Amino acid sequence: MKITATQIKQNSAILQQALREDIVVTKRQRPFVVIVEYEKYRKMEEALNRVEESERAERLKKAWLKSARESESVMGEEDAALYDALEDDAKARFGEERA
Incomplete structure (x- = not known):
């Protein structure tokens, strides 16, 4: 899933999606950060x-x-x-x- 930083600001419920799949956050149409479920990150x-x-x-x-x-x-x-x-x-x- 790809979303923009603005979309996260406007709808924090999007973060719930990170429990099901990684989220690539873009800024100015470039990958900026990836949001992953915490247990996956820890591993x-x-x-x-x-x-x-x-x-x-x-x-x-x-x-x-x-x-x-x-x-x-x-x-x-x-x-x-x-x-x-x-x-x-x-x-x-x-x-x-x-x-």
Whole structure:
């Protein structure tokens, strides 16, 4: 359903329609805002948060593994055991896949 901002001002009962279908509100004949039923909005927001958290975890994993690899290139043999332990820890935390 598409309506104008003026129509909403003139007839607030139109908002009841949002319980049945999304409403695209136009302003100057261009999409301006979308009105959706609250439960649908909440589910969309939760899904977006899950995606953002997953992307953030992936970026952290890549940064941590990159840092670990860079450290490996400058350390001496005495630090190799420590590096191996850290790498094993990273695999346990983030999975086997390397960045």
